[in-house]
Amino acid sequence: MRRGILLVLLLAATTTGVSTALNTTPMDKSRELMVEGGPFGTVLTQDPDGNSSYYLKLIKEAGNQYSEDLGYSSDILDEFVKNNITNREAMVATVSILTLTAQTYDMLSSVQSPDEYVKYQFYMESALKYFRLYLWNMAKFYETNRNEYAVKAREFFNLSIYYYEKSVEEYDLIQRSAVRF
Numbered sequence: 374m375r376r377g378i379l380l381v382l383l384l385a386a387t388t389t390g391v392s393t394a395l396n397t398t399p400m401d402k403s404r405e406l407m408v409e410g411g412p413f414g415t416v417l418t419q420d421p422d423g424n425s426s427y428y429l430k431l432i433k434e435a436g437n438q439y440s441e442d443l444g445y446s447s448d449i450l451d452e453f454v455k456n457n458i459t460n461r462e463a464m465v466a467t468v469s470i471l472t473l474t475a476q477t478y479d480m481l482s483s484v485q486s487p488d489e490y491v492k493y494q495f496y497m498e499s500a501l502k503y504f505r506l507y508l509w510n511m512a513k514f515y516e517t518n519r520n521e522y523a524v525k526a527r528e529f530f531n532l533s534i535y536y537y538e539k540s541v542e543e544y545d546l547i548q549r550s551a552v553r554f
Contacts, residue, residue: 496540
């Protein structure tokens with residue numbers, strides 16, 4: 374089933390936009406795809422001025438992406454432990470999530486937060502940074518079967534969760550402060 378989905382995605386990626394690709398440079402197309410289809414595509418097209426409502430939509434999407442990627446990585450580990458997928462399948466799936474997480478991190482770190490969200494953004498970026506390190510180490514573990522990668526992965530996973538929880542606490546604190554005024 375997963376192979377079928379991957380095949381459909383690859384086919385769609387190679388066949389769409391052929392005529393427009395002939396009239397644009399690779400850099401133009403890359404920018405266009407990041408705006409339209411990146412992890413925050415719908416948010417970017419709604420309010421390019423960078424005001425607080427735009428930022429709030431952006432951070433909500435970043436949190437959603439983090440949660441989804443965390444769930445998918447847990448599913449991969451679970452399937453691997455149950456011997457339902459091979460080392461190679463687990464590695465490839467983990468690298469795919471790593472790529473998506475890197476895009477989420479890049480997008481979030483490319484915007485400047487409003488003053489009241491500076492700590493929140495630091496925590497969320499840290500959660501994503503450590504999650505990327507977790508995923509990289511898990512991919513290396515699946516590739517090599519070397520336990521030191523699994524040990525490092527666990528440490529990075531714990532740091533990622535710590536910073537994610539801090540981001541949630543900070544967000545709640547900001548929201549409570551806003552209600553008082």
